[in-house]
Amino acid sequence: MKHILKIFLAAVTVVGLFTACNKIDNLKKVDALPVYQLGVSPVLSASGTTVAPTLADSNKAVVTFSWTNPRYAQDSAVYKYILEIDSTGKNFANENTKTVVGLLTTSLTGRDLNAILLNLGFKLNTAQSIDVRLISSYSNNNERYMSNVLKLTVTPFMDPSTLVTANTSVTLTLANAALASNTFSWTNAFTGYPGIVTYTLQYDSAGKNFVAPIEIAVGPSILTKGLTQGEMNATALNSGIPGGNTGKVEYRLKAVTALGAIVFSNVVNVTIQSYVPIVRMYLPGSYQASTGNGNDWDPPTAPELIRDLRAGVFNDMYYIYIYLPAGAQFKVSEGRSWNIAYGTGAAPGSITSNNGGNFSVTNAGFYRITVNRTTLKYDIREGRMGFVGGATAVGWNPPGVFPTYAMGTAATNLFVGINTFPSNGGWKLIDNNAWDNGSKAVDETRSYGTPNGDGSTLEVNGANFADITTSPVRNRVIWDGRDVNNVKYFMSPAAEMRVVGDGINQAGVNDWDPPTSPQMTYTGNGVWTISITLKANKDIKFVAGNAWGAFDYEDNSGQSQAVGTNKKIKWEGGDNFKTPATAGTYTITLNENTQTMRIN
Structure with missing residues (x-):
């Protein structure tokens, strides 16, 4: 009994000592850190497992996700939630996310969902499946919990641009080919899609339903495209509207996402009064490199032929005055490519655009080469130019022009000559020893003249040059066709040097x-x-x-x-x-x- 009493007294003494210590510590007491309970994983649910919105649902909520409270020991108004969406089975390696704070629900509009599906590379109007899960955490991302995974069947929809045209009718002319004609503009396709969308303007004949459309590249993120009269004319011609006629062309816009989804806009119509365009011809061949005319057999660097602008042969007959070395071979290309190229045909003097033979010359010299792409004829002869007329010593006598009154062959499509003009009577420049016979054939003579002064444009078989009535009567004349769009002449006194x-x-x-x-x-x-x-x-x-x-x-x-x-x-x-x-x-x-x- 005495032993038990001793133990009790000792225990009371210890309690008294601890009580005395607590009283002293309370003078500078610091509260202990709070202890929070751990949260729990949220449970995610969706308003539906099959979602197939349409364009009309663009701004409507098409699916709503909700979840249970993770019960963190913190104000729930600052809980952070990240909704993750990816293709089914991809383990969220390419997830698209939406962050929500303080709420236990969120919705996606039709365009919200569509943008996510397009970013995943889903095919339009095709049902595919996605996985959805939720990650919860404190606002500082601590204590993250992952929800269950939902599987939804979804279908992305077409979300095209709306295309408008500034003009529904245009009249085009060759003289104004470089001027602005029409502007097409459009709204964004795939609104909300975060990737790059590349636009292309397409056109086709009215009523053809774009079975074989022709495309005009626009580029990424561009919402307008202006076309010149020349470019609008090309759309008309390519759509089967002959030059000089009126017809209707349909246009639409193709939009392509970075992952290959394609959508087409509405169709707009433009009525076009077209014109006959310029067709350009070039002379690629084996002579190019050796004569400083680009690379051998290379249409992009070959010299261009002059277009005969006369009615009846415009855009049909072309010619060039050029030096060719011995044995030179060549063809005539339509445009700077081999898509259409003319060579010798089976009949003498004929050409063909279908695997014809090479044109050639035996001897080195300056040549005049002429082709007619409609009659399919050609002519190769000596290239020369000379003075003829009443105001020259030779008179109006072409057989007496060459060689005494010939000009020099300075370069391709360039002649320079000095002549004394002793009297009145008019004069011309001529490239053959006979007058033009009016045939407009490839082998005809071309004479040149104009009543206008130095620097003026020349006309084939045009009016006479003006008489030289002031001193000096010896003058330098330059026939200059280096600009094939404007063959002209220059004249200056040649009394001294x-x-x-x-x-x-x-x-x-x-x-x-x-x-x-x-x-x-x-x-x-x-x-x-x-x-x-x-x-x-x-x-x-x-x-x-x-x-x-x-x-x-x-x-x-x-x-x-x-x-x-x-x-x-x-x-x-x-x-x-x-x-x-x-x-x-x-x-x-x-x-x-x-x-x-x-x-x-």
């Missing part, structure tokens, strides 16, 4: 001073000569007058200082000629017909 520069070692000649510079002697056929003392390694050029502003020639040879060789010249502006490396007396020959100069 001077050597100008700082490379002349002659008393009384000032550097770069035309009035004191020595004159060359004209010997005929476009040739000027002079014997002159030159300084070494200096500069010279040629001026056709005693003041700056007159017609002049510069170097086109890369400033070669070689002696005894022909160097190319140019008049459009360039470097000066370099004098030889050794000073001395030299003979300079300037040949305007061949567009060369030589220092001997």
Whole structure:
């Protein structure tokens, strides 16, 4: 009994000691951290397991998801939920998500769901399945719980653009081909879809239902496309509306997502008054690289033929004046591709666009090549140009033109000649020794003229040039077809030619001073000569007058200082000629017909 009493007294003493300690600690007491209960995984449910919205449901809730409270020990208004959606069986490796805070439910509109399904690469109007689950957490993403997985059958719907046209009727002309004609615009396709949508404008003949539409590329995320008159004309011609006629073309917009879903807009109609377009022809062949005309047998770099603009042969007959080396072979391509290319046919002088033979020349020379894509005929003959008319020494007598009154063959579609016009009576330029016979055939003569002045456009078999009634009567004439869209002529006085520069070692000649510079002697056929003392390694050029502003020639040879060789010249502006490396007396020959100069 005594032993039990001792134990009891000891226990009371210990309790008293702890009580005394607690009283002291309370003077600076800190509350212990709260202890929260763990949450539980939410249970996810859906308003339906089959969802097939239509375009009319775009802004309506088509499926609602709800879930049980995960019962975190925190204000439920800040609970965070992430709804994950992916293709069935993909284990949410490419999930699309929607975040919800503080609520136990969320809905997807038709477009919300559609955007998700398109982002998953689902086919339009095709039922497929998705997996859906929910992840809950605190607002800081701690203590995440995953729900059950729902499987839903879903069907994405067509969500096309709405296409409008600025004009429902347009009238087109060749003269205004580069001007704006019509603008198509549209709304976004697949509204809400987060990926890239690429647009293409399609067109076809009215009533053809786009069985074989032609496409005009637009690009990604672009909502408008403007077309020029030329481009609208192409849609008309490609839709079977002949040039110069009126017809209706249908247009629609194709939209394609990054994952390949395709949808088409409504159709709009445009009535088009078309025009006859320009068809362009080129001369690819084996001669190109060796003559500086691009790459051999390469339509994209081949020289272009001139279109004969006369009624009856417009867009049918084409020709070119060009130098060809011996044995050159070539074809004529329609456009800068081999899609349509003309070669020799079975009958003499005929052409075919179906695997024809190569055209060819035996000897090197300057040629005139003519083809007619409608009559399927061709002609190859010497390429030349000369002066004829009452105001020339030859008179109106084509057989007497060549070679005495011929111009020089300076380059492709370029002739330069000097002629003395001794009297009135009109004159022309002519490319054959007989007059045009009115046939408009490929082998006919072409003569050129215009009553308008220097720099004017030439007409085939057009009016006479105006008479030269003022001094000097010797003039330089340039037939220039390098711009195949505008064959024109230039004329300037050719009474004199001077050597100008700082490379002349002659008393009384000032550097770069035309009035004191020595004159060359004209010997005929476009040739000027002079014997002159030159300084070494200096500069010279040629001026056709005693003041700056007159017609002049510069170097086109890369400033070669070689002696005894022909160097190319140019008049459009360039470097000066370099004098030889050794000073001395030299003979300079300037040949305007061949567009060369030589220092001997």
